[in-house]
Amino acid sequence: MRETFAIIYILLIILLGLFGTISRRSSKSVAKPVSYLQFTFIVPIVGNLILVLSENEFLSTIGSYIYSIGMDLMVMCLFDFSLSYCGISWRNHKKKCMILYSILTIDIIQYFFNPFFGHAFGMEAITVDGTLYYRLVPYAGQFCHRIIVYLAYATSLAFFIVKTIKVPRIYAEKYYVILFALSLGGIWQTYYIISRTPIDSSMIGFTICSFLIFYFSLFYRPFRLLDRMLANIASKLPEAVVFFDASDRCVWINGKARKILNIHSDNFEHVKKRLTSWFNIVDTGEDNWSTKQTIGFGKAAKHYAIEKHLVTDVKNKKIGYFLSIQDNTEDILNHQREIYEATHDMLTGLFTKEHLFNLIRNKVATDKDSSYSIALLDIKDFKMINDIFGNEVGDGVLKRVANWIRENATEEWIFGRLSGDAFGICYPTGSARLDVVEQRLSKFVISNGSIDQHILMHVGIYNVTDPSIDISIMFDRAHLALTTIKNEFNVHIAIYDDNMRDQVLWNQKISTELEAAIKNRQIVPYLQPIVNNNGSIIGAEALVRWLHPDEGFLPPFKFIPVFEKNGMIALVDKYIWRCACEILSSWKDEKSNLFISVNISPKDFYFMDVYAEIMALIEEFKIEPSRLRIEITETVMMTEAESRMAILSKFRKSGFVVEMDDFGSGYSSLNQLKDMPLDVLKIDMKFLSKAADNHRATTILRNVLRLSNDLGLFSLTEGVETEDQYKMLNEIGCQLFQGYFFAKPMSVADFEKLCDKNKGNL
Structure with a gap:
């Protein structure tokens, strides 16, 4: 044992x-x-x-x-x-x-x-x-x-x-x-x-x-559970399922298959024959196949998707197969209806913008031997028509315009509704007689039976020269041409001029890329040193540069005018203000006495509360207001002068230094000096360079400096490029200087190195 x-x-x-x-x-x-x-x-x-x-x-x-x-x-x-x-x-x-x-x-x-x-x-x-x-x-x-x-x-x-x-x-x-x-x-x-x-x-x-x-x-593995679950799943499947053994005998069908094949008993001997006659299925001997069949015609047609799936054991030997039969009739009808609704405008019956773009894209891409034109048709003051006559009349106008396009189009034209009152057309160049179209547009009238109303429409046309560009850009160019005549009443058609292209594309490109550029810190502040009479660096002006991933280093004249025009300059300024505060908060020891001047554009006052934005940054970065100088141009005061002066006064009361930039380069007046709350007057050296009589210009400059001193303003001359200029300005009483003679605008790192190099002069 x-x-x-x-x-x-x-x-x-x-x-x-x-x-x-x-x-x-x-x-x-x-x-x-x-x-x-x-x-x-x-x-x-x-x-x-x-x-x-x-x-x-x-x-x-x-x-x-x-x-x-x-x-x-x-x-x-x-x-x-x-x-x-x-x-x-x-x-x-x-x-x-x-x-x-x-x-x-x-x-x-x-x-x-x-x-x-x-x-x-x-x-x-x-x-x-x-x-x-x-x-x-x-x-x-x-x-x-x-x-x-x-x-x-x-x-x-x-x-x-x-x-x-x-x-x-x-x-x-x-x-x-x-x-x-x-x-x-x-x-x-x-x-x-x-x-x-x-x-x-x-x-x-x-x-x-x-x-x-x-x-x-x-x-x-719970085989009994799996068997019961699979049986229940097969019974509840939305499609008909028919199981066959290895000898092609039907062994089981689910309820959906019984309904389709009209089988009411458990005798499955005739199932295969009924499948063959009903669906005309011809088994080619393949293990797996699929087919789609339509039974009947017209509205009575039924659409089916049939698939065969082989079933094998663990040794990959055939033990049977099953057919799945899906009645797709409702789905196909819904799909056809959805396709129509997705591709056609419900009011006019024309193609939708998206479908029109796809059709034009395919047409232009496949027919490379032909040239095409893109036309954008716009109804002038359509909103006014709706407001005066009501939406019903407005809808009637849109339908009438759609029919007018159909009446004038040939089989080769593709057209659709782009938006509320805009229609798009693609046609082979030369297939439209523009003089005839111009005449017809001038006489376009709609009538409700008692009143005839002339409808003014304009058409912008872009002749496609580069089929590879996006269709939306083609229509943008047609729209640009249309905007040149939008206020004309006797001219109805304008053709896009290729000379507009580069500037338009550039403006669009940098405008769409700006937010990402700010987020990715491609927009960077460059600092240009400001020095005193001794040549010591006492601060800097923050200037914007763009380190573009594709275009490389972009100077401000490449993008600032665009943003000034479209208002996006407010985004740039706001970002540079934040950067300046970040830099100031990071400067310690000797650099803690330096200041940075930031520019405020006239557009900034329209898009934000400038004072609140800058004060929030001062509080966030915990810096002294006097270290962030506020620099404005005389154009700030061109509109809402009283309101702007009140804002500048708030800045000064809060401890900020306010500077007027480019004094003498525009139309600055003594009246502005009298009323504006300023601390620093910035004089541009271009004042001298543009003068025909240099002696007279120097005399005026000397007196401007003396006047600013009498008014208690600091004077800062920018654009100093030579030692002679520096000495002359020193002699006639200028206090602060900025220009290429001292240093060009540079990155923050280079500015800090320059400051470290001249520690004794900070």
């Missing part, structure tokens, strides 16, 4: 080790707890193996320790596995789990004190069939151990009992098999304890339980 059980235990240990290793390699979430459980089952079996083989009391005692501690480890890992397998969150029961783990840990520790106190167990020698064994004699510690192990074991059983009750019966199989095995192992272990036999045969039961856990956790 001893040798038999020893061999059995060794085999069980090997198998448990193998299953534990396989579990470790699995990617399933439950694999790790399964692996730990397999390995911990080995520990009590090793303890029992020593007890079975040993006739020595000391070795038997060691075996008892291994066995008892192994039981603690086993129920601990069984508890962890039960949580994972039953889908119970450890975090939701963290305290309870920690209590159980702590009790089991204490139980393990108490065995280490048994050699000193003898409180857990002792050993006694017995003879069975003439063979000497040592068996464990339990004391108080061992009884406590058994209670703890049974409680932990019962907790795991409780998880499986609750799960078996709660889940649907078809899912319960994977739980009650393990529950049954665990219960059997527990009963077997109880019998061993009560019978006090020297060999714990319940280890075989626990091992069988571990094998079941290994299989059901990692490899079990």
